[in-house]
Amino acid sequence: MLCKEKLNIVVVASECAPFAKTGGLGDVAAALPKGLQARGHRVMVVMPRYKNYDGAIDTGVRITFNVMGNQAEVGYFHMHKNGVDTVFIDHQCYHSVADNIYAGDRHAANFRNAMLCQAAIEAVWHVPCGEDRTPYGDSDLVYMANDWHTSLLPVYLSAYYQDHGKLPYARSVFVIHNMAFQGRGPLDEFYSLQLPDHYKEHFYLDDPFGGECMNQMQAGLKFASKIIAVSAGYAWEITTDMGGWGLAPLLREQGDKLTGIVNGIDLEEWSPEYDNFLDGDGYTRYAPDASGFDGKLECKRALQRQLGLPERDDVPLLGFIGRLDHQKGVDLITDARHWLMGQDVQLVMLGSGREDLEQSLRSMENDHKDKCRCWVGFSVEMAHRITAGCDILLMPSRFEPCGLNQLYAMRYGTVPVVHAVGGLRETVRPYNPHTKEGTGWQFDEALTNKFQEAVGWALGTYREDKDTFKKIQLSGMQQDLSWGLAAERYEEKLIEAKYSW
Numbered sequence: 001m002l003c004k005e006k007l008n009i010v011v012v013a014s015e016c017a018p019f020a021k022t023g024g025l026g027d028v029a030a031a032l033p034k035g036l037q038a039r040g041h042r043v044m045v046v047m048p049r050y051k052n053y054d055g056a057i058d059t060g061v062r063i064t065f066n067v068m069g070n071q072a073e074v075g076y077f078h079m080h081k082n083g084v085d086t087v088f089i090d091h092q093c094y095h096s097v098a099d100n101i102y103a104g105d106r107h108a109a110n111f112r113n114a115m116l117c118q119a120a121i122e123a124v125w126h127v128p129c130g131e132d133r134t135p136y137g138d139s140d141l142v143y144m145a146n147d148w149h150t151s152l153l154p155v156y157l158s159a160y161y162q163d164h165g166k167l168p169y170a171r172s173v174f175v176i177h178n179m180a181f182q183g184r185g186p187l188d189e190f191y192s193l194q195l196p197d198h199y200k201e202h203f204y205l206d207d208p209f210g211g212e213c214m215n216q217m218q219a220g221l222k223f224a225s226k227i228i229a230v231s232a233g234y235a236w237e238i239t240t241d242m243g244g245w246g247l248a249p250l251l252r253e254q255g256d257k258l259t260g261i262v263n264g265i266d267l268e269e270w271s272p273e274y275d276n277f278l279d280g281d282g283y284t285r286y287a288p289d290a291s292g293f294d295g296k297l298e299c300k301r302a303l304q305r306q307l308g309l310p311e312r313d314d315v316p317l318l319g320f321i322g323r324l325d326h327q328k329g330v331d332l333i334t335d336a337r338h339w340l341m342g343q344d345v346q347l348v349m350l351g352s353g354r355e356d357l358e359q360s361l362r363s364m365e366n367d368h369k370d371k372c373r374c375w376v377g378f379s380v381e382m383a384h385r386i387t388a389g390c391d392i393l394l395m396p397s398r399f400e401p402c403g404l405n406q407l408y409a410m411r412y413g414t415v416p417v418v419h420a421v422g423g424l425r426e427t428v429r430p431y432n433p434h435t436k437e438g439t440g441w442q443f444d445e446a447l448t449n450k451f452q453e454a455v456g457w458a459l460g461t462y463r464e465d466k467d468t469f470k471k472i473q474l475s476g477m478q479q480d481l482s483w484g485l486a487a488e489r490y491e492e493k494l495i496e497a498k499y500s501w
């Protein structure tokens with residue numbers, strides 16, 4: 001359904017799939033704009049041009065900004081696809097991190113982020129967009145900043161424009177995908193951001209986690225008209241001292257601005273009937289309903305074959321996909337290795353990140369070559385194939401703002417076992433043996449024994465009660481996990497932002 005009130009929405013993010021992606025932010029920056037566009041809004045995504053992207057045209061527009069005290073000329077590239085405009089900010093500082101987009105020291109990261117925010121604000125004036133090649137202009141305008149990298153957007157909007165009578169009606173919304181990264185730095189770093197002195201107090205934080213610092217996310221949250229966390233559970237968790245990483249008092253104070261909206265999934269990218277990565281190598285597309293079970297079994301066999309595991313239909317195939325860091329609780333899996341590998345199971349893990357965790361994955365595979373494969377690296381193709389081929393997905397995250405892999409898994413009939421935290425608690429309905437309802441299993445503390453217990457329930461059901469396991473798979477597959485509803489809730493908040501002071 002179309003919204004009666006049309007907005008010009010500018011989504012600003014450091015990554016956006018398929019151009020640049022290191023995790024869930026890239027997926028959301030690609031999918032949410034499509035959902036908002038489908039409701040009738042004009043939507044632009046602004047991201048760095050890390051490299052040459054096929055189909056992105058040089059608009060010829062060049063603007064010089066004062067970025068952290070340096071005169072820097074940026075170019076604007078543009079692509080219009082599926083109704084959404086993507087604007088790529090072109091500058092050497094992005095090309096230099098093409099292979100690792102978050103590489104470099106704090107100064108380099110601040111420079112890239114400051115440039116992205118400044119260039120994004122002015123994109124509405126300068127960049128010809130849409131099929132008719134007209135700029136968005138500055139009415140009915142709402143910017144969406146995503147995570148700490150774009151924290152400066154609400155601040156620059158205020159300091160460089162609104163304090164000087166420009167863009168008086170534009171508003172900004174801050175979307176929190178992950179509070180753990182906030183752009184903290186030494187207090188003096190504030191001066192490099194080229195802001196008037198009286199803005200300093202908004203950056204100052206006496207952080208219980210690390211002492212006095214300047215905190216970019218804090219300033220961004222203060223200047224945004226609305227704050228959206230990526231699930232209701234996470235919106236609550238970040239107001240607690242445990243979950244707020246030093247910003248809980250601010251978020252409690254700004255409670256009336258804060259909401260949680262759980263992410264959806266882009267069904268054109270992540271649904272087994274449309275999935276291009278399931279074409280070839282013995283994989284096959286399948287319908288997300290009971291008629292798809294044969295296709296899913298084909299994918300399981302293909303995955304076993306591709307990874308050199310014994311090709312067995314009856315063995316439960318467990319999967320894990322994610323960044324290897326403290327958040328994702330991957331050490332709970334490696335700590336449970338003796339118990340897990342003592343079972344008649346197969347385990348496939350895909351991830352990259354912390355060196356020590358990469359090593360422990362490699363050593364687990366070495367010790368259990370007949371049962372375990374660990375793919376250390378980043379492969380979108382393998383992520384899709386593991387999601388399709390596995391029976392059970394493990395997500396023992398210590399904290400999880402929303403989580404997308406459990407949503408993808410459910411759509412593919414892969415049953416998630418999750419730590420009941422943040423968005424995982426909200427999106428996976430725990431199986432209830434009395435009503436025989438549910439879409440997965442949860443455990444309530446990030447402890448190895450609790451994790452093992454939950455995996456044990458899933459394995460027991462898989463082996464001994466196949467009908468129930470299938471019912472759980474079907475309940476997951478048939479949910480409406482699309483962006484439709486979430487986009488409508490975002491729209492409400494963006495409209496509220498437009499009318500806020």
Ligand SMILES: Nc1ncnc2c1ncn2[C@@H]1O[C@H](COP(=O)(O)OP(=O)(O)O[C@H]2O[C@H](CO)[C@@H](O)[C@H](O)[C@H]2O)[C@@H](O)[C@H]1O
Nearest residue numbers: 023024025177322323351377378379383401402403404405
């Ligand atoms: N090695 C690898 N190879 C290929 N693909 C890989 C990969 N490792 C991860 N991925 C992919 O990256 C995405 C991860 O998304 P998540 O939402 O699970 O986590 P992330 O912590 O990055 O996102 C943050 O933002 C999102 C979006 O709001 C929140 O859901 C989440 O809770 C929050 O932590 C998935 O598409 C997954 O397939």
